[in-house]
Amino acid sequence: MRFSGWQVLRQGLTGNKGWKPQWRNPEPKPEYDIILIGGGGHGLSTAYYLAKNHGLTNIAVLEKGYLGGGNVGRNTTIVRADYSLPGNSEFYSHSLKLWEGLSAELNYNVMLSQRGVYRLFHSDGQRDHFARAGNAIVNQGDDALLLDQTALRKRLPYLDYDNARFPIHGALYHARGGTARHDAVAWGYARAADQRGVDLIQNCEVTGIDVENGRVRGVQTTRGAIRAKKVGIVVAGRSSQVAAMAGLRLPIESHLLQAFVTEGLKPVIDTVISFGMGHYYISQSDKGGLVFGGDMDFYASYAQRGNLPRAEQVTQAAMTLMPMIGKARVLRSWGGIMDMSPDGSPIIDKTHIGGLFLNAGWCYGGFKAVPGSGWDFAHLIATGHPHRTAEKYMLERFKTGHLIDEEGSGAQHNLH
Numbered sequence: 199m200r201f202s203g204w205q206v207l208r209q210g211l212t213g214n215k216g217w218k219p220q221w222r223n224p225e226p227k228p229e230y231d232i233i234l235i236g237g238g239g240h241g242l243s244t245a246y247y248l249a250k251n252h253g254l255t256n257i258a259v260l261e262k263g264y265l266g267g268g269n270v271g272r273n274t275t276i277v278r279a280d281y282s283l284p285g286n287s288e289f290y291s292h293s294l295k296l297w298e299g300l301s302a303e304l305n306y307n308v309m310l311s312q313r314g315v316y317r318l319f320h321s322d323g324q325r326d327h328f329a330r331a332g333n334a335i336v337n338q339g340d341d342a343l344l345l346d347q348t349a350l351r352k353r354l355p356y357l358d359y360d361n362a363r364f365p366i367h368g369a370l371y372h373a374r375g376g377t378a379r380h381d382a383v384a385w386g387y388a389r390a391a392d393q394r395g396v397d398l399i400q401n402c403e404v405t406g407i408d409v410e411n412g413r414v415r416g417v418q419t420t421r422g423a424i425r426a427k428k429v430g431i432v433v434a435g436r437s438s439q440v441a442a443m444a445g446l447r448l449p450i451e452s453h454l455l456q457a458f459v460t461e462g463l464k465p466v467i468d469t470v471i472s473f474g475m476g477h478y479y480i481s482q483s484d485k486g487g488l489v490f491g492g493d494m495d496f497y498a499s500y501a502q503r504g505n506l507p508r509a510e511q512v513t514q515a516a517m518t519l520m521p522m523i524g525k526a527r528v529l530r531s532w533g534g535i536m537d538m539s540p541d542g543s544p545i546i547d548k549t550h551i552g553g554l555f556l557n558a559g560w561c562y563g564g565f566k567a568v569p570g571s572g573w574d575f576a577h578l579i580a581t582g583h584p585h586r587t588a589e590k591y592m593l594e595r596f597k598t599g600h601l602i603d604e605e606g607s608g609a610q611h612n613l614h
């Protein structure tokens with residue numbers, strides 16, 4: 199069934215009885231050409247682009263829980279392409295362009311809202327850094343606009359510009375950035391991949407990876423052994439654990455990141471704002487909740503739930519930035535597991551095991567990457583060569599020292 203305004207009208211007038219399940223629930227076959235481990239945003243988009251761009255459909259996505267139950271459904275939904283380092287620039291630029299056509303492409307409303315992203319700066323040094331970054335972003339063909347305090351005050355009058363510790367001097371504005379509905383992205387890719395014949399197998403945890411004579415042969419799962427010619431590991435926060443099943447030791451640490459949402463409020467923040475002095479970012483959902491987050495919990499963990507000291511620190515940052523938020527009541531918080539790489543940039547690469555591919559290290563920026571990552575990982579798996587926008591996302595860089603350190607935080611996982 200194609201989704202359209204006409205369908206909504208038709209189903210509404212006939213008791214909404216005609217909607218069908220959006221994907222099948224198949225039993226796993228004994229063998230596939232390609233198995234993707236992980237039914238998050240990146241696994242599902244990879245499956246879709248393998249089918250659509252490369253005509254490969256004998257594929258299974260194996261998900262240990264339910265589709266979209268991982269980070270893809272837990273993030274703060276910010277989408278942007280304001281990256282300035284070679285390697286990241288072309289990749290995120292490519293990904294944002296895919297976002298811009300995604301609802302039409304998938305026939306699924308992913309609710310992309312290009313409401314703009316403001317990154318605030320609080321010192322002259324930070325302004326100079328943002329000016330340089332803005333020039334690089336414009337050079338790569340994306341948009342960036344440096345705003346001084348006067349211009350910013352007109353746009354965002356509710357910020358605390360005169361905060362004694364972190365006065366706001368201006369912002370780097372990225373008009374094409376914004377938010378998207380996270381669940382819809384997972385569901386849209388899942389439905390479109392299923393329609394092209396991909397088997398999406400839920401409640402199927404991979405417990406082992408079979409390797410013989412240096413080549414991958416398949417996987418062991420809680421629903422039995424499944425053979426495959428190629429296997430892609432796309433499990434975000436579980437990357438190190440799953441890669442270890444094939445004897446790989448990854449340069450990744452898993453850390454926890456929380457997010458928060460307030461009660462529904464009337465429209466007050468019509469954009470995305472990120473605080474440049476601490477780590478804090480906020481937007482308002484279509485339901486009215488203020489959605490925000492901050493730093494990770496800073497210790498390695500697979501807990502998927504956050505700690506209270508970090509909740510206190512994040513709400514302090516919120517109050518510093520916009521004291522009016524103190525009137526809002528926080529309804530919920532939740533956590534996800536971040537696959538932190540040492541330079542804060544991702545890995546889309548082959549491994550030394552024939553037929554075994556790796557997509558990992560998205561840190562807390564992987565939601566915006568979902569379309570680009572799926573496109574590029576599918577390209578690598580299908581052709582054996584990196585896509586031109588992911589040429590720098592090789593594992594080798596951790597050996598050679600050619601890091602892509604956008605934050606300038608050094609080789610410490612939890613600081614990115």
Ligand SMILES: Cc1cc2nc3c(=O)[nH]c(=O)nc-3n(C[C@H](O)[C@H](O)[C@H](O)COP(=O)(O)OP(=O)(O)OC[C@H]3O[C@@H](n4cnc5c(N)ncnc54)[C@H](O)[C@@H]3O)c2cc1C
Pocket residue numbers: 235236237238239240241260261262263264266267268269270271272273274275276277402403404405432433434435436440455456457491532533534535560561562563564565566567
């Ligand atoms: C609180 C929070 C806020 C964030 N905010 C943003 C943001 O604003 N913008 C942004 O760009 N990014 C953001 N991110 C990061 C982004 O969500 C992640 O980088 C991205 O979702 C990771 O890729 P994924 O969607 O494939 O991961 P996931 O959805 O986690 O998918 C991985 C899947 O693998 C499955 N899996 C694991 N092990 C196995 C196994 N053994 N067998 C089978 N399946 C397995 C998991 O169950 C999971 O479903 C945020 C993350 C969090 C938690």
